[in-house]
Amino acid sequence: MKNIAAYIIALAAFGAFFLVMDVFLFNAQGLSFLYRG
Amino acid sequence: MESRLKRIFFTAALAAFPLLFLLPDIFSGCCAFAAETARAFGPAPILSPGDYPKVTGVNPRMFIWMAAQMHLWFAAFVLAVPIFVLLLEIAGVIKKDKRYDKVAYEFLRVSLTAYSITAITGGLLLLGLIVFYPDLMKYLSGIFGPTMLLYALFFFVESAALYLYYYGWKPMSAGNLKWAHIGVGLILNASGTTLMFIANAWVTFMMTPAGVDIAGVFDGNIWHAVRNHLWGPMNLHRFIANIAYGGSIVAAYAAYRFLGAKGSDEKAHYDWMGYTANLVAIGALLPLPFAGYWLTAEIYAYSQQMGITLMGGLFAWLFIIQAVLIGALFLAANYYLWCGFKRGVNGERYYKYVKYIAFVIAATFLVWFTPHTLILTPEEASSLGGQYHPLLGPLGLMPAKNIAVNIMLLFTFLSFLLYRRAHRTPTVKWARIGTAIEAALFTAAIANIIWLGVYYGYFTNSVYKVASSVPQVATTLFVIVACLVIEYFMHRKAEVSELKWGSVPDRSQYALFLIAVSFTWLMGLMGFVRSAIRQHWHVYSVMRDNSPDAFTPSIAYAAKTVSIGTIIFMAIIAFIFWLSHIGQESGAGDE
Numbered sequence: 154m155k156n157i158a159a160y161i162i163a164l165a166a167f168g169a170f171f172l173v174m175d176v177f178l179f180n181a182q183g184l185s186f187l188y189r190g
Numbered sequence: 191m192e193s194r195l196k197r198i199f200f201t202a203a204l205a206a207f208p209l210l211f212l213l214p215d216i217f218s219g220c221c222a223f224a225a226e227t228a229r230a231f232g233p234a235p236i237l238s239p240g241d242y243p244k245v246t247g248v249n250p251r252m253f254i255w256m257a258a259q260m261h262l263w264f265a266a267f268v269l270a271v272p273i274f275v276l277l278l279e280i281a282g283v284i285k286k287d288k289r290y291d292k293v294a295y296e297f298l299r300v301s302l303t304a305y306s307i308t309a310i311t312g313g314l315l316l317l318g319l320i321v322f323y324p325d326l327m328k329y330l331s332g333i334f335g336p337t338m339l340l341y342a343l344f345f346f347v348e349s350a351a352l353y354l355y356y357y358g359w360k361p362m363s364a365g366n367l368k369w370a371h372i373g374v375g376l377i378l379n380a381s382g383t384t385l386m387f388i389a390n391a392w393v394t395f396m397m398t399p400a401g402v403d404i405a406g407v408f409d410g411n412i413w414h415a416v417r418n419h420l421w422g423p424m425n426l427h428r429f430i431a432n433i434a435y436g437g438s439i440v441a442a443y444a445a446y447r448f449l450g451a452k453g454s455d456e457k458a459h460y461d462w463m464g465y466t467a468n469l470v471a472i473g474a475l476l477p478l479p480f481a482g483y484w485l486t487a488e489i490y491a492y493s494q495q496m497g498i499t500l501m502g503g504l505f506a507w508l509f510i511i512q513a514v515l516i517g518a519l520f521l522a523a524n525y526y527l528w529c530g531f532k533r534g535v536n537g538e539r540y541y542k543y544v545k546y547i548a549f550v551i552a553a554t555f556l557v558w559f560t561p562h563t564l565i566l567t568p569e570e571a572s573s574l575g576g577q578y579h580p581l582l583g584p585l586g587l588m589p590a591k592n593i594a595v596n597i598m599l600l601f602t603f604l605s606f607l608l609y610r611r612a613h614r615t616p617t618v619k620w621a622r623i624g625t626a627i628e629a630a631l632f633t634a635a636i637a638n639i640i641w642l643g644v645y646y647g648y649f650t651n652s653v654y655k656v657a658s659s660v661p662q663v664a665t666t667l668f669v670i671v672a673c674l675v676i677e678y679f680m681h682r683k684a685e686v687s688e689l690k691w692g693s694v695p696d697r698s699q700y701a702l703f704l705i706a707v708s709f710t711w712l713m714g715l716m717g718f719v720r721s722a723i724r725q726h727w728h729v730y731s732v733m734r735d736n737s738p739d740a741f742t743p744s745i746a747y748a749a750k751t752v753s754i755g756t757i758i759f760m761a762i763i764a765f766i767f768w769l770s771h772i773g774q775e776s777g778a779g780d781e
Contacts, residue, residue, distance in 0.1 A: 163630035171638040
């Protein structure tokens with residue numbers, strides 16, 4: 154049970170981390186993370 | 191006191207290493223000053239077919255192609271081996287483990303025979319160029335003459351350092367002399383790498399000339415010509431690739447010796463040697479695509495036409511062959527790791543995961559080499575409704591391939607993690623939670639890679655499509671670093687059992703042969719592409735190739751030529767392995 158909880162918490166944490174990283178790396182290339190066409 | 195001296199010497203030697211890399215800059219600067227003040231330069235010659243000498247029965251392009259290719263393969267090998275020989279020697283001193291020293295010395299002995307063949311093929315290439323392309327050589331030496339002299343000087347330094355390094359191995363094996371020996375190794379590597387940098391300047395100038403005007407008139411500053419657009423990326427790409435290549439050839443040597451080993455000790459030794467060399471090869475292979483990306487970006491930036499010829503035209507098909515070879519290489523690397531599970535006491539427990547990893551790697555491999563366009567008859571195209579397959583067509587685009595490559599890298603890393611765990615039992619209480627965190631990290635990373643590739647690759651514009659590959663790569667790198675950190679803390683006080691070296695099945699060794707052959711083939715094919723995108727130019731857009739061979743050969747012709755070259759090279763390498771083996775048996779090479 155502990156392992157499943159750790160998995161879910163870590164999944165949420167790393168998901169959030171990757172999202173922030175994506176935003177940062179698009180910005181670093183002069184692009185907005187949100188594509189506006 | 192002695193250890194303090196060692197530290198001082200070692201620090202000084204390490205500090206001297208980057209300085210040695212600056213030597214060509216310093217020399218080039220001096221040469222530029224001399225050249226600027228000495229003479230005026232004419233335009234590039236305009237040649238006619240009659241200006242190219244003919245030798246009955248010899249095709250000039252084929253002669254140069256083969257000589258250059260052989261020289262490059264051997265040169266890559268002999269430049270790379272001293273790099274990790276030195277690293278192993280330092281590791282042996284730091285870890286106080288004689289095994290490293292023994293293997294390092296054996297690596298060096300294997301490469302020693304290859305040095306003379308490198309020089310012979312280099313001589314053949316030079317003579318061929320002088321005989322068949324005298325006007326081109328005159329033009330190039332008019333610009334690069336001083337660097338050619340510098341090349342000769344560094345060749346002398348490298349040879350002297352090599353002999354001192356090899357023959358001094360045993361006399362300089364203890365005390366401060368050992369550190370002096372490491373210093374000689376540093377000089378050997380610095381001079382060898384500088385040699386490559388100088389030759390790279392000539393090659394890259396032919397692709398992206400700088401320091402000359404549109405007619406090819408040289409401005410007199412040699413540094414402008416040396417530091418052309420592709421020089422930096424080519425230096426980096428070849429430097430990393432050489433390490434990967436050298437590792438793969440030495441691993442193949444170890445496999446050869448493993449299969450012929452008589453006793454269990456010998457088998458264990460060559461198993462360890464093969465594993466170490468392969469680890470170096472695959473470790474260097476991982477950052478290679480990023481150096482290749484830089485090289486290609488610079489080609490596009492210099493000439494979009496050259497870039498499109500490279501990846502959007504005829505040569506795109508060679509990139510499909512490249513994908514097949516690299517995919518085969520990754521499959522072989524994974525297979526070798528899976529066989530290696532047997533070396534650890536816990537290895538059996540991880541076999542059940544192999545089928546899933548194999549499935550993912552095979553699936554990503556298939557996506558990677560799916561072509562965008564298909565070679566179809568008119569009837570087939572008509573029944574398909576166009577040139578693109580409705581389902582497989584999207585898989586032929588770069589976003590799908592970026593997803594596939596990143597996932598393939600992650601699963602290869604997973605095989606490596608399982609291999610490491612095969613002989614370690616963690617004692618920390620949070621071991622299972624740590625594993626769950628690693629699993630979550632892999633899941634989040636794969637989701638991120640797929641979403642970036644699918645959304646930005648297919649539903650936005652090209653700028654976003656290209657830009658999304660950066661966070662994809664960053665995700666993969668983050669997983670590798672983060673998992674290694676978690677693994678380090680998890681296994682810091684783990685129960686570590688002795689690895690059973692030599693216990694792997696014989697069939698695992700054939701994977702090492704496959705990796706070496708794939709590397710060789712890849713270098714030949716992609717080297718041809720890189721050179722051929724100049725098309726009908728000796729020096730792109732400056733000096734036209736008007737010889738009868740100034741046409742782009744068909745892919746089949748190029749593939750056959752490179753394949754024959756690969757067979758010849760591997761035959762010579764097998765001969766070198768055999769020579770090294772009999773040399774060792776008679777004791778000639780050891781003492």
